[in-house]
Amino acid sequence: MHSTFPLKLSYQPNHPQITNAGMNQEVTNGASKSKRNSKKPEYSRFTQQELPAWKPILTPGWVITSFLAIAMLFIPIGLVSLFASERVVEIVYRYDQDCVPEMYRGNVTSYIQNPLTNKTCIKNVTVPKKMAAPIFVYYQLDNFYQNHRRYVKSRSDKQLRNADDAFSTKGCEPEAKLSGNEPIVPCGLIAWSLFNDTYNLIMQKKSLDINKKGIAWKSDTKVKFGSNVFPKNFQSGSLIGGGKLNQSIPLSEQEDLIVWMRTAALPTFRKLYGRINRDLEAHETITVVLENNYNTYSFGGQKKLVLSTTSWIGGKNDFLGIAYLTVGGICLFMALNFILLYVFKPRPLGDPSYLSWNRNASRH
Amino acid sequence: MKRFVYVNDDDSSHELYCDNRISNRKYTLLNFLPKNLWEQFSRFMNQYFLLIACLQLWPLITPVNPASTWGPLIFIFAVSATKEAWDDYNRYLSDKKANEKQVWVVRQGSKKLIQAQEIHVGNLVWLRENDEVPCDLVLLGTSEPQGVCYVETAALDGETDLKTRNIPPACMGIDSELLHKIKARYGYRGVMECPLPDKDIRRFDANVRLFPPFLDNDVCPLSIKNTILQSCYLRNTEWACGVAVYTGNETKMGMSRGVAEPKLTAVDAMIDKLTGAIFIFQIVVVIVLGIAGNIWKDTEARKHWYVLYPEEGPWYELLIIPLRFELLCSIMIPISIKVSLDLVKSLYAKFIDWDKQMIDVETGTSANATNTAISEDLGQVEYILTDKTGTLTENKMIFKRCCIAGTFFGNENGDAVKDVELLNAINTGSADAIRFVTVMAICNTVVPIKRNYYSASGTVLYKAQSQDEEALVRAAASLHMVFVNKNSNILEINFNGSLKQYEVLEYLEFTSDRKRMSVVVRDCDKGNIMLLSKGADETILPCASAGHQTKTFSDAVDQYAQMGLRTLCLGWREVNEAEYQDWSFMFKEANSTLVDREWRVAEVCQRLEHDLDILGVAAIEDRLQDGVPETIETLRKAGINFWMLTGDKQNTAIQIALSCNFVSPEPKGQLLLVNGKTEDEVCRNLERVLLTMRITKAEPKDVAFVIDGWALEIALKHYRKAFTELAILSRTAICCRVTPSQKAQLVELLKSCDYRTLAIGDGGNDVRMIQQADIGVGISGREGLQAARAADYSIGKFKFLKRLILVHGRYSYNRTAFLSQYSFYKSLLICFIQIFFSFVSGVSGTSLFNSVSLMAYNVFYTSVPVLVSVVDKDLSEKTVMQHPQILYYCQAGRLLNPTTFAGWFGRALFHAIVVFAITIHSYAFEKSGLEEVSMVALSGCVWLQAFVVTLETNSFTILQHVAIWGNLVVFYIINWIVSAVPQSGMYTIMHRLCRQPAYWNTMFLIVAAGMGPVLALKYFRYTYKSSKINILQQAERVGGPILSLGNIEPQPRSLLDSDLAPLSISHAKNARNSVFEPLLSDSPNALRRSFGPDFFHSHSPYSRNKDM
DSSP states (O other): OGGGSOOOSSOOOSOTTOOOGGGGGSOOSHHHHHHHHHHSOOOOTTTTTOOOOBOOOOOHHHHHHHHHHHHHHHHHHHHHHHHHHHHOOEEEEEOTTTTSOGGGGGGHHHHHHOTTSOOEEEEEEEOOSOBOSOEEEEEEEESOOTTOHHHHTOOOHHHHHOGGGTTOOTTOTTSSBOTTSOBOBSOSHHHHTOOOOEEEEEETTEEEOOBOTTOSOHHIIIIISOTTOOOBSTTOSSSOOSOOOOTTSOGGGOHHHHHHHSOBSSSSEEEEEEEEOSOBOTTOEEEEEEEOOOOOTTTTOEEEEEEEOOBTTBSSOOHHHHHHHHHHHHHHHHHHHHHHHHHHSOOOTTOGGGSHHHHHHHHO | OEEEEETTOSSTTTTTSOOSOOOOOSOOTTTHHHHHHHHHTTSHHHHHHHHHHHHTTOTTTOSSOTHHHHHHHHHHHHHHHHHHHHHHHHHHHHHHHHHTOEEEEEETTEEEEEEGGGOOTTOEEEEETTOBOOSEEEEEEESSTTSEEEEEOHHHHOOOSEEEEEOOGGGTTOOHHHHTTOOSSTTOOEEEEEEOOOOOTTOOOEEEEEOTTSSOOSEEEEOGGGEEOTTOEEESOSEEEEEEEEOGGGSHHHHHOOOOOOOOOHHHHHHHHHHHHHHHHHHHHHHHHHHHHHHHIIIIITTOGGGOOOSSOOTTHHHHHHHHHHHHHGGGSOTHHHHHHHHHHHHHHHHHHHOGGGOOTTTOOOOEESOTTOGGGGGGOOEEEEOSTTTTEEEEEEEEEEEETTEEESTTTSOGGGOHHHHHHHHTTOHHHHHHHHHHHHSSOOEEOGGGSSOTTSOOOEEOSOHHHHHHHHHHHHTTEEEEEEETTEEEEEETTEEEEEEEEEEEOOOTTTOEEEEEEEETTTOOEEEEEEEOHHHHGGGBOTTOOOHHHHHHHHHHHHTTOEEEEEEEEEEOHHHHHHHHHHHHHHHTOSSSHHHHHHHHHHHHSOSBEEEEEEEEEEEEOTTHHHHHHHHHHTTOEEEEEOSSOHHHHHHHHHHTTSSOOTTTEEEEEEOOSSHHHHHHHHHHHHHHHHHHTTTTOEEEEEEEHHHHHHHHHHOHHHHHHHHHHOSEEEEESOOHHHHHHHHHHHHHTTOOEEEEEOSGGGHHHHHHSSEEEEEOBTTBSHHHHHSSEEESSTTHHHIIIIIIIHHHHHHHHHHHHHHHHHHHHHHHHHHHHHHHTTTSOOOSSOHHHHHHIIIIITTHHHHGGGGOOSSOHHHHHHOGGGGHHHHTTTTSSHHHHHHHHHHHHHHHHHHHHHHHHHTOGGGOBHHHHHHHHHHHHHHHHHHHHHHHOSOBOHHHHHHHHHHHHHHHHHHHHHHTOTTSTTTTHHHHHHHOHHHHHHHHHHHHHHHHHHHHHHHHHHHHSOOHHHHHHHHHHHTOOOOOOOOOOOOOOOSSGGGSOOOOOOOOOTTOOGGGHHHHHHSTTHHHHHTHHHHHHTTOTTSOOTTO
16 A cells, blocks of 8 residues: 555655745755755855955045146146137127117017018128138027927927928927918928028128038938928918028928027027138128028017137137136145145044044043 | 534535635736736835826827836836746746645545645545645544654744654544545544634644544544644654645645735835925925926017917916926936835845855854845844843753752752762662652653664654753763653653653643643552653742742752753652542543633643642753854944843843843943832832933943843833833843743834834744844744744844844945935936026926936936945945944934935035036037037036946945946947937937037036035045044054954943943054054043953953853
């Protein structure tokens, strides 16, 4: 009878019902001993938390040296940046006020919204210093929120890229489609509010050429804006926003639009209008003939024409230089302070008498 | 309510009771998804994130792609669901294995091999040696002629010794071939009357009635002794068979299975609190920005014609902007914090499992963290409640001394077994001495192991449930009274070569209430009946016969207890036949009652245990475990208060307490006793002790109170408030004679005073306390693994507690404190930038960062470097061990509290200002493209966080370098790749930026401007307002004088760190750095220090007095 029993030579002490990790240790019998021993961790520096470690502490030497080093590094960089920024010659001319005729000063909005009024405006600017080619021509808008939540998302990259996707106007509302369900290409508020002031420069009675080719990023003209996408139904709705587009030119060649559609992160921004590929001598006078079409008057925005040279840090921007000098100066100041503190109020590191339990013991 | 089991009835019970299918599964295939989701969503954090994710589906308000929230959310859910599913699948597999195990069961009158799950109540189950018991059985027959079998109950209660189980007397002598003929039909009947299933594995009060042809058709009582329970193993017995009474999930094992309440650590609670605060802050920000946004929209935005705001908005128009900000600010509460914390916590637990220094060399047991979630709490322990026997002591009982009839043995050489006088007394036939040794040998439940009658050395192997009994039997054996064999009821004793036999008539069992046990035996040679008793002095001495002089014995007990020995009083008396017969009848009756059996049995026992002739006192030594005094001293220095809870006598407890540094001896220490049997006495005592406590509070005196179980019962019941005050005032307490439930009550009391408690114990009586405490530590010791099973951590020896708390607990706390606050910091940083950006974007709720960046920022850029803080160490293990006082920083929660969090909050704000201001100024005008500015700000954040982690890291291993700097490299790689995708919004952006010197200039500027002030502040505090941790770091790394440990002068606890248990420097002779020399010798306490250890050692001569 017994032989028919299933013979169990070794037994498993772990009852399967318990999925508790502690179970592995419960029986000290021989059968499980080998198993448990094999479960013992292999020695490794990681498991024993004994990885070799570099343990720096904030010694006065280290800290003072690093502050001095930052100061030594930052002050020269600051000076160089400031110098580079100073060498950039920049002409900024605000024209939005000047270009409104006297008679309309009281009612600027009706002037700018009336398509029949004469928007041409002729002004003179003087070159302060010699400007070396290439000279960049920008328009600058102030208090214009291209980063507004409603505005910044109101575009369809898909539609811009491909002619077949003219109908994908998702996110473009309210400038997505005409009333007849005809898609607007390019759709959305950004394109609809395209900046449309124009500038012509005249110097010494001769027209000063502004090269408007290649003002947009190559990556945009090549990839983001399709060469087979043509404007359609643009600015033909009931509300006219900004500039119009030539329907026979594909979007990839509408560089003003491409530049405009690179939305700015800040309410004050400059966008490239064109380049002047010749030097301008100091004290030369430039006559600007501009078409003042774009409406910034209703929200108190400013419009400026900017001519600027460039340097290795970009356009004129003193901020980096000043900030570098400031940070460097503060670091130098801190380093000196810490040196003084170290000399006049030395405090040995790791002095055991500062341990409160040691101090207490001495009190008793 | 009762359950009637018809033996070997195939049909009748099928519908009534469940079959033996075991199921531990939480889910089924169908309900897994809904049930698991429901469970996960019962947590507030998850509900919050789900709400955010749902709001993001509304395109009008979402600032970013919904995927940036859904992605991580689904990931987190998938991870925990997978873990649950995997666990459940494993449970299913193990259930299946148990259910499909083949067992022999009688079916239709013959034995058949069936699957375990097909067993029904009433079936006859046959087991072979080493088989696992498939369900709860009542024994009917075994291979042993005496009707016993041996089982190992380790899986059930963790006790590794063998237990004897008997077949009920009624079934004695049934032929094994006849057994399976017991049937409900065909005239043979057996009925069992059992209680409904419960989880008490110590009780089974049932009856069996067998009808003809079995002779005895009386009701026969059944107890737990007659059962073999599910998951036990049959040992040393060829076969056994029994009737299934409880099956499936209704077995004792199945009923006692329960899911333990998850424990929440103090750190978790603090993180929850901080999360709540952030949530409120977020709501405030949302409301303020929402209102500002709506105002701006109505006053300004309508003038900005290009935005084309409609004149008439929908009804929810006012809600849109606040909701947008809610979504923008939702990243304030980092979705990754839970995942990161779970990850590092499981690593902390692994470090404990892996720790080579916590492996007990003797048994090879390594430490084990069963609960992986509460490591930080180890670093915040304030009270340790410890068991004595087996926890502080080795639980290896050795018979050392005895006092027989007024004569002391073993006092000279410290070992009674080797005392020549005792051996002489036995050899010369001194009646008292021989009776004493006979009681030692017989009055027990020890089993001499059958197969090893004599091992090679000639000694017998004993299996005992009680260590004391084993010690006594062993000692008796060395005194030539060898207990050689137990044959059913016949005990064979080999005394000096002659074999004596005793028949055991009854066992009067030991219970914790009775505190004594007796046997009634018949001397087979002489035929007289004797009652042999042994037990605690207070239960044996009152039973002494009138006029018997017990003074010498109680003196002896006191004397032995003073030495820290456990004492047992031994007594005997002759019982005449008639008295025995009367009593025996009552005893049987009491044993067959179903209600209150234990109480009635005790009462009946009492009727026999009187007029005892006291033979003497046996003293058993339980040695202190290795390293216990040192461990307690170190942990007390770390500001941890120790309470000892023991079932032992007051004197023994006090002696052990003295010898293991629990309390200092007089005059430094003072013990205050709280005794009393009545309410008044206890009340008076309590007030007196409280008064003394309040007075001595100011003095650096070591005051401890001692309370016994009886007084404790009264104090907890009637004077809870006074006792609570006492508990708070006292750093040390000794509670003796306490029951398991009182232990748990004490834990509960301390917990209610908001202290972090750790309970450590090794036996079944500690389980409740271990489960109750914030942290339960079990010692996998000789009393089995019951405690270790119930505990959160199990260790091999008490001394590992030091390492567990000071090293693992402290590091875990420090690391989690950094990790959690950092998680909030980085989320706040990016959220503040978003808020600042909203001020320059017309408060319209535009997101500066794109979806990919936001998601990757949380998931990769900021979570990887900080994860390696799990290997960061602020101080080396050695320093911490030398200066355990440093644990105070963790206990008091100095590294994670609203103040430190405010620091991180401020840092986030400052860094956000730095990043945002520098970015918008250096990327102004013609460079201010949204994509570029966004990328520059993001790079700034990533650079800053790399340096923040660097500054906050104390030790740089290779992992830190890889994670911090590698992460920065990965950031650029990821963005280069994304910038190469034409469809992405940031096509070519990163390539352009990296070519601009201005970009790199901006980065350096952000790092210098952001980190400079932080570094300066940190340096200043580090050097001139240094915390103790800083000082030790400096001492450790500068290589200054290594402080040695002084003595311990504990003080009443107080939250001021100046009141930490003070420590004096005993010497600073070695490696004294010349720089520090003047300061040390100039200081007013230099003289005191030079006294060195000798001065203080005179105070602590009791460091180890076990050999006194």
